[in-house]
Amino acid sequence: MSAAARPADRLSGALWIAGGLVFGFIYLPLVVVIVYAFHDSPIIAWPLRFGTLKWFGTLAHDRGMLEAALASLKLALLAVAIALAVGVPGAFVLDRHEFPGKTAFRRLVLLPLILPGIITGVALLTFFSFAGLSLSSGFPLVPGWPVVLGHAAALTSVVITQVFARLQRLDRAQEEASQDLYANEWQTFRYVTFPSIRTAVLGAGLLVFTLSLDEIAVTFFLIGRQNTLPLQIWGLLRRGITPEVNAAATVIFVISVAVIVVWARLMREDQRT
Amino acid sequence: MSVTERPTLLDRIRARPALRTAVAAAVPVGFVTMLLFVPYVLLLVHSFWRLRGGAITHELTLENYARLFGTELYPGTILFSAGIALRVTLFSLLLAYPLAYLLAFKVKRHKHLMYMAVIIPLWVSYLVRAYAWKIILGQSGILNGLLQSVGLIDEPLTFLLYSRWAVILALTHIYTPFTLMPIYAVLEAIPPALKEASQDLYATRWQTFRRIILPLSLPGVLAGSTFAFVLSMGDFLAPQLLGGNDSALMVSNLVWSLFGVAYNWPLGAAVSVIVLLLTLFLLWLANRVETAMNYAGEPGQAPARSAGGMVGAARGGVVT
Amino acid sequence: MDTPIPPPPILELRHLSKRFGEFAAVDDLSLEVAAGEFLTLLGASGSGKTTTLRMIAGFERPTEGEILMAGAPISALPPFKRDINTVFQHYALFPHMSVRENVAYGLRMRRVPSAERAEQVSRALEMVKLEQLGGRAPRQLSGGQQQRVALARALVNRPRVLLLDEPLGALDLKLRKEMQLELKHLQTHLGITFVYVTHDQEEALTMSDRIVLMRQGRIAQLGTPRELYDRPASRYVADFIGETNLLPGVVAESGHGVATLRLGDTTLRGVTEAVLAPGSEAWLTVRPEAIQLTDGTRAPAGQNLVTGIVSDAVYAGSALRMHVALPGGQRLVANVPSGTSVAIGAPVSLTWPVEHGRCVGD
Numbered sequence: 001m002s003a004a005a006r007p008a009d010r011l012s013g014a015l016w017i018a019g020g021l022v023f024g025f026i027y028l029p030l031v032v033v034i035v036y037a038f039h040d041s042p043i044i045a046w047p048l049r050f051g052t053l054k055w056f057g058t059l060a061h062d063r064g065m066l067e068a069a070l071a072s073l074k075l076a077l078l079a080v081a082i083a084l085a086v087g088v089p090g091a092f093v094l095d096r097h098e099f100p101g102k103t104a105f106r107r108l109v110l111l112p113l114i115l116p117g118i119i120t121g122v123a124l125l126t127f128f129s130f131a132g133l134s135l136s137s138g139f140p141l142v143p144g145w146p147v148v149l150g151h152a153a154a155l156t157s158v159v160i161t162q163v164f165a166r167l168q169r170l171d172r173a174q175e176e177a178s179q180d181l182y183a184n185e186w187q188t189f190r191y192v193t194f195p196s197i198r199t200a201v202l203g204a205g206l207l208v209f210t211l212s213l214d215e216i217a218v219t220f221f222l223i224g225r226q227n228t229l230p231l232q233i234w235g236l237l238r239r240g241i242t243p244e245v246n247a248a249a250t251v252i253f254v255i256s257v258a259v260i261v262v263w264a265r266l267m268r269e270d271q272r273t
Numbered sequence: 274m275s276v277t278e279r280p281t282l283l284d285r286i287r288a289r290p291a292l293r294t295a296v297a298a299a300v301p302v303g304f305v306t307m308l309l310f311v312p313y314v315l316l317l318v319h320s321f322w323r324l325r326g327g328a329i330t331h332e333l334t335l336e337n338y339a340r341l342f343g344t345e346l347y348p349g350t351i352l353f354s355a356g357i358a359l360r361v362t363l364f365s366l367l368l369a370y371p372l373a374y375l376l377a378f379k380v381k382r383h384k385h386l387m388y389m390a391v392i393i394p395l396w397v398s399y400l401v402r403a404y405a406w407k408i409i410l411g412q413s414g415i416l417n418g419l420l421q422s423v424g425l426i427d428e429p430l431t432f433l434l435y436s437r438w439a440v441i442l443a444l445t446h447i448y449t450p451f452t453l454m455p456i457y458a459v460l461e462a463i464p465p466a467l468k469e470a471s472q473d474l475y476a477t478r479w480q481t482f483r484r485i486i487l488p489l490s491l492p493g494v495l496a497g498s499t500f501a502f503v504l505s506m507g508d509f510l511a512p513q514l515l516g517g518n519d520s521a522l523m524v525s526n527l528v529w530s531l532f533g534v535a536y537n538w539p540l541g542a543a544v545s546v547i548v549l550l551l552t553l554f555l556l557w558l559a560n561r562v563e564t565a566m567n568y569a570g571e572p573g574q575a576p577a578r579s580a581g582g583m584v585g586a587a588r589g590g591v592v593t
Numbered sequence: 594m595d596t597p598i599p600p601p602p603i604l605e606l607r608h609l610s611k612r613f614g615e616f617a618a619v620d621d622l623s624l625e626v627a628a629g630e631f632l633t634l635l636g637a638s639g640s641g642k643t644t645t646l647r648m649i650a651g652f653e654r655p656t657e658g659e660i661l662m663a664g665a666p667i668s669a670l671p672p673f674k675r676d677i678n679t680v681f682q683h684y685a686l687f688p689h690m691s692v693r694e695n696v697a698y699g700l701r702m703r704r705v706p707s708a709e710r711a712e713q714v715s716r717a718l719e720m721v722k723l724e725q726l727g728g729r730a731p732r733q734l735s736g737g738q739q740q741r742v743a744l745a746r747a748l749v750n751r752p753r754v755l756l757l758d759e760p761l762g763a764l765d766l767k768l769r770k771e772m773q774l775e776l777k778h779l780q781t782h783l784g785i786t787f788v789y790v791t792h793d794q795e796e797a798l799t800m801s802d803r804i805v806l807m808r809q810g811r812i813a814q815l816g817t818p819r820e821l822y823d824r825p826a827s828r829y830v831a832d833f834i835g836e837t838n839l840l841p842g843v844v845a846e847s848g849h850g851v852a853t854l855r856l857g858d859t860t861l862r863g864v865t866e867a868v869l870a871p872g873s874e875a876w877l878t879v880r881p882e883a884i885q886l887t888d889g890t891r892a893p894a895g896q897n898l899v900t901g902i903v904s905d906a907v908y909a910g911s912a913l914r915m916h917v918a919l920p921g922g923q924r925l926v927a928n929v930p931s932g933t934s935v936a937i938g939a940p941v942s943l944t945w946p947v948e949h950g951r952c953v954g955d
Binding site: 171173174176177178179180181182183184187191192195196 | 650651652671672673674677678679681682683685686687688689698699702703746747750
């Protein structure tokens with residue numbers, strides 16, 4: 001081995017170690033939470049006494065948690081539906097039409113993603129308060145219309161961003177060919193355009209779902225009587241930590257990871273077409 | 274197929290581009306206007322209203338801003354938040370860059386898989402990630418327990434939790450993947466031929482890094498820093514969970530309490546407006562710097578090439 | 594004997610214009626397309642040929658003017674209500690559908706029942722010789738095969754007019770020449786009106802019944818290939834079509850179909866259809882194959898003669914292309930028999946019959 005190779009190898013080695021440490025840093029806290037969900041003691045401390053499922057049991061019997069989880073689910077599904085219904089046309093409008101105020105619209109749409117969630121949350125609060133819409137309106141069918149609309153408003157941006165990126169890569173000639181072959185606009189969208197953007201739309205929907213489940217800042221100000229899951233957990237945290245929270249966190253984590261992994265695969269497939 | 278069909282009403286709409294645009298844009302633009310534009314404007318308006326006796330009156334006044342700039346608490350908190358954000362950004366960069374470099378240049382197999390593994394935590398429960406540090410750093414938490422059982426310390430360390438360092442640590446943990454994303458993208462986009470050319474021209478690895486790779490990666494570094502700074506400055510959860518009552522009050526917590534416990538919406542609105550303007554300013558600044566750094570072959574394919582666009586795109590899930 | 598009344602044109606463009614802001618891509622274009630003809634829109638990029646085609650198809654809305662099909666106006670109709678189909682430049686096949694599904698698409702949109710659909714699709718694929726590949730996905734096919742699928746997909750609908758937007762551009766030379774012949778045969782056999790867009794003048798000359806040469810949104814000349822080749826109306830047309838020599842000069846006199854040009858010290862005559870004002874700028878165009886070597890320095894009757902120095906002699910298989918520099922600085926290219934002995938730098942005299950040269954304005 002020549003003298004020139006050795007410092008390079010050492011550098012490489014150092015790089016691998018550094019990278020590994022950072023990777024560990026990113027994952028360690030998550031691992032800790034999950035592992036301690038199985039910790040056999042009401043106090044979360046060292047040493048770890050691994051091997052019990054009782055906290056999951058507590059979780060399953062916690063009425064408040066379950067209702068909060070249901071509320072979160074309803075909220076997320078509604079948010080996805082509205083965000084897609086508004087965001088997909090929004091992406092098309094940005095991609096294909098010119099209109100006065102288009103730049104402003106584009107920037108406005110990005111704001112909820114860039115700004116601290118709190119600001120969007122209080123802005124929406126002032127809006128609903130001014131409009132006189134009660135935070136609990138629609139309860140118990142929905143957790144509250146303001147919070148549903150609030151999530152949808154904040155997360156529409158996600159849909160627009162993703163679908164727009166995909167539209168930019170679409171071959172417009174195919175849509176012209178479809179119309180040339182006697183398909184009207186709706187048929188063209190259904191048979192030619194949508195199959196091409198399907199993964200992006202699906203992916204956006206999944207992402208909105210996950211983000212809505214985890215949403216706190218906007219939700220906090222718009223929630224009515226019924227808590228969502230993150231807010232319920234938040235409430236528990238203020239009273240002191242119990243391993244039940246770990247169990248809840250683990251459940252959320254696992255679901256999120258599952259959804260995000262599916263999303264990532266969709267994105268991968270999307271890139272290939 | 275008859276060619277002598279008469280144009281229908283729908284055809285008349287199709288024939289006029291302005292009308293077509295109006296129909297297509299009605300729902301999205303209408304929704305966004307009602308539920309984003311109006312609320313933000315209303316927030317702005319609130320910042321000019323007067324709070325009198327616990328109720329919000331609709332009189333216009335500048336007293337909220339006067340109070341904001343006059344009282345030490347508010348500018349102080351903003352500066353404090355900026356300071357935290359700066360430290361978070363620096364640490365994130367120090368952590369993200371080596372890992373990004375490793376992924377881009379040293380990992381041969383399953384590169385995309387590894388990249389995804391690093392990125393995925395970004396969208397996986399922010400609450401869990403912040404909360405995790407609470408149980409790690411607490412007085413009876415895991416780290417203390419570990420250190421005690423090993424014998425390194427006798428008493429639990431109290432400064433770990435409920436301090437600004439806990440906040441910085443947690444925020445760094447949360448935003449490092451964010452910082453990594455654009456750096457990785459830029460490094461990936463550097464044609465290998467450039468590295469080879471440099472070495473062909475007698476440059477050592479370190480020189481190649483310093484003179485070729487590092488400068489070319491600066492747009493990514495800038496983008497990543499912008500993400501980390503803007504997002505961590507406005508962060509709400511980490512300071513709330515880990516900051517303790519007074520030691521790490523950040524600007525979002527301020528807004529939170531003004532709209533909540535302290536019930537001073539106009540003042541809260543004023544603070545929000547300032548934060549909004551600050552964020553927009555920072556993004557504009559980042560844009561300027563990026564323009565000045567204009568290298569050919571920018572790989573960012575975010576819809577808007579503005580810094581805001583990139584941040585939005587990243588949070589909106591445009592991953593590659 | 595009565596002259597039979599010609600059938601009404603299948604397509605008529607009346608004063609068609611398309612403007613993008615200040616820029617006129619198509620400028621007051623009027624044209625009639627006869628049923629069953631192979632009409633080519635020929636021109637350089639930016640000449641407006643593709644824009645015109647897209648207006649006929651319905652993808653662009655005319656700023657002014659009207660398009661009529663069999664006498665009925667169609668400008669207000671969207672593409673899917675027109676009895677016209679298009680073969681796109683890059684084929685625009687639907688990637689998520691098989692070849693068969695692609696070809697069946699138009700029939701499906703028009704609710705042709707599935708049994709009949711399947712049969713028509715099969716026949717269309719046979720017509721383009723792709724019967725075996727019905728189940729494949731577009732990305733599994735070669736460029737030439739994809740092009741045929743695009744053709745079948747359009748033709749299966751039996752449109753009254755088929756539009757083709759430079760469909761052979763992406764194919765290699767040999768394949769392109771084969772496809773040119775195939776397309777021409779197909780068109781004759783099916784009797785469908787083809788409107789074909791290309792920038793390749795050789796292609797246009799080979800395939801077309803009539804050519805519309807376009808320049809900056811207007812028609813430079815409309816005629817059969819022979820008319821454009823033998824009787825170009827302007828310098829632009831002469832230069833665009835085929836290979837030709839262009840000698841600039843000043844009109845000395847013009848009348849009775851013949852014009853005299855002065856080029857420096859030389860006087861040349863050529864036929865002309867236009868009225869050329871004495872003193873104006875004009876060009877004499879003469880094809881290389883019309884020029885011959887001669888001895889002597891005096892023009893024989895009915896012929897033009899120039900003298901010059903040989904600057905180059907390029908062997909081109911069937912002929913020898915001789916480049917000659919004229920005293921005024923112009924150059925002439927003459928095609929002479931391959932065996933001719935030629936010395937570079939030697940003086941030569943070239944001659945051609947007056948009627949083989951045309952005088953044209955810009």
